[in-house]
Amino acid sequence: xxxxxxxxxxxxxxxxxxxxxxxxxxxxxxxxxxxxxxxxxxxxxxxxxxxxxxxxxxxxxxxxxxxxxxxxxxxxxxxxxxxxxxxxxxxxxxxxxxxxxxxxxxxxxxxxxxxxxxxxxxxxxxxxxxxx
Numbered sequence: 001x002x003x004x005x006x007x008x009x010x011x012x013x014x015x016x017x018x019x020x021x022x023x024x025x026x027x028x029x030x031x032x033x034x035x036x037x038x039x040x041x042x043x044x045x046x047x048x049x050x051x052x053x054x055x056x057x058x059x060x061x062x063x064x065x066x067x068x069x070x071x072x073x074x075x076x077x078x079x080x081x082x083x084x085x086x087x088x089x090x091x092x093x094x095x096x097x098x099x100x101x102x103x104x105x106x107x108x109x110x111x112x113x114x115x116x117x118x119x120x121x122x123x124x125x126x127x128x129x130x131x132x
Contacts, residue, residue, distance in 0.1 A: 003041070004073055004099070008106060008126035010035030010049060018112050018119040025115060027122050028063050029053045037126060045071045045080055049124075067095065076100075078108065 029051035046068035067085035
């Protein structure tokens, strides 16, 4: 795929333990995950992701993130210099995602994250819904 520019809809998420591949809770509510990524031809992007479950189990917090900024894409890595974000600690940082394409979907892999007490590797699967 030459260009990733367009609007992408989150269609699936997964997470596995980094050390042994054991399944971990999927991000953003798993099957109810909702999200959009808009990548413009001019190198600007914005992303919004949320746990779309109507009700959460007692004690759980709704997972939500959003950010935008200037991006570069070299065919394997998407790097976004964050201008603003829902988490203040992301502002001014580079958000780096490994990218691959599989069955017509763009798969983004963020850095490892502590999930349920273990280091987990998340994957977010996106379907292109518009070229703009």
